[in-house]
Amino acid sequence: MDAQQLKILQSCPLFTDISREELYAVLNCLQARVIHVSRGQLIFQEGQQAAEIGIVLSGWVQIIREDYFGNRSIIGRAEPSQLFGEAFACAGTEMLVGVIAATDGEIMLADCRKVLTLCKNSCTFHNKIIFNLLQIVAQKNLLLSQKLEILSCRSTREKLMRYLLQEAKSAGNDEFCIPYDRQGLADFLGVERSALSAEISKMRSDGLIECKKNWFRLIPSSD
């Protein structure tokens, strides 16, 4: 475990509020192990019982899925300091996705039961890890719910409006900047870029919004 790896681990959300000294202790306690993977190597196989949580230390991994007919598709990625497999490990179900190394790299693996079962010395930091893990999964849950709310809208205008309302709410302000360019926003909303641009123009001329690049302002309806 070199200094670089330790730094990555410290920025992993699983270890938030864990000091460097505690980190050493907790890693020992979790019996976490570091493996070297080479490009293309399967780390978790779809269908296997999920028992381990992975943390990317270097390189990056792809989350992949195969449908009934064997067609593979990439559904996500994880970069250094990011977790993967935690939802399956915590849910106690079999993996519905596979994880494959996209580059050579190093991965830390920790048995989820070890994480969840308190060690004899009932260390306070072990407790903190469980807390962090729950928080991570719950936060992801909220993100997924928000996105679901958007994608369940039928029209482009509704989707965009729903998204903008979410942003306005979290900004606590009717004007705000969004973290996407047009193409990125279109991808996020699940619509065509050109259709999105056209809809933005319409909504602008309908007096619903003002916007300039990634800056938006919602205009309260006058009823």
Add this chain to the structure above:
Amino acid sequence: MDAQQLKILQSCPLFTDISREELYAVLNCLQARVIHVSRGQLIFQEGQQAAEIGIVLSGWVQIIREDYFGNRSIIGRAEPSQLFGEAFACAGTEMLVGVIAATDGEIMLADCRKVLTLCKNSCTFHNKIIFNLLQIVAQKNLLLSQKLEILSCRSTREKLMRYLLQEAKSAGNDEFCIPYDRQGLADFLGVERSALSAEISKMRSDGLIECKKNWFRLIPSSD
């Protein structure tokens, strides 16, 4: 705490694998309290810091949300033995939804920090509760991901196919029954019922599927 309420609690996923005797102890340990609510009463307010988890003991509650302009919409419900508010409580964020009593009823409220912080006597069942909670949130996570995968498809055919592939996979078989009628399936996929029916007919004549009512069979493509 009467016998009926106890029975409801025992079927709550939060208390899976907790015996009746342990349940008494753990409720005391969590300092859970039962409140009576009347129809229309606000239980959790949108915007407030989430600290408590709710369990419906009798009656039922609605999960509601208000957009930036104050329009209310119902986005979910919870019935006896079901949890609510757990994602926000665990994520440690403010409530992005409100919860309101749809009928008179009884609600159990438990401070989430109490749930997550082990009591002095470090009871084994308390540990079990944390484990259950994590499992519940993680499982919900997987469900949301699956639904997101479907809704992110652009066409009706893709959505249906993705859904059927999921069902085939979880059934481990190319034939299976789905738990929806046509209207229900259309709602789930986020499309029109008539468009769905038409698409099913097309896919049938294209030789992709066989189906009769809620029974489906996937036909492997012959390439």
Add this chain to the structure above:
DNA sequence: GCTTTTTTGTTGGATTTCCAACATACATTT
């Protein structure tokens, strides 16, 4: 059996979205 109700399939026109192509605006480089 028959009638009634519910569910599912079909159809055609209005609407929306997709798609490709091009125009314009903006930023960067030379």
Add this chain to the structure above:
DNA sequence: AAATGTATGTTGGAAATCCAACAAAAAAGC
């Protein structure tokens, strides 16, 4: 400033979806 590249806006026809209305089939009630 000119040239290049990228992001965004606009447009028109093709394709898909929505929507309402109706037809057919299945289920439920009498």
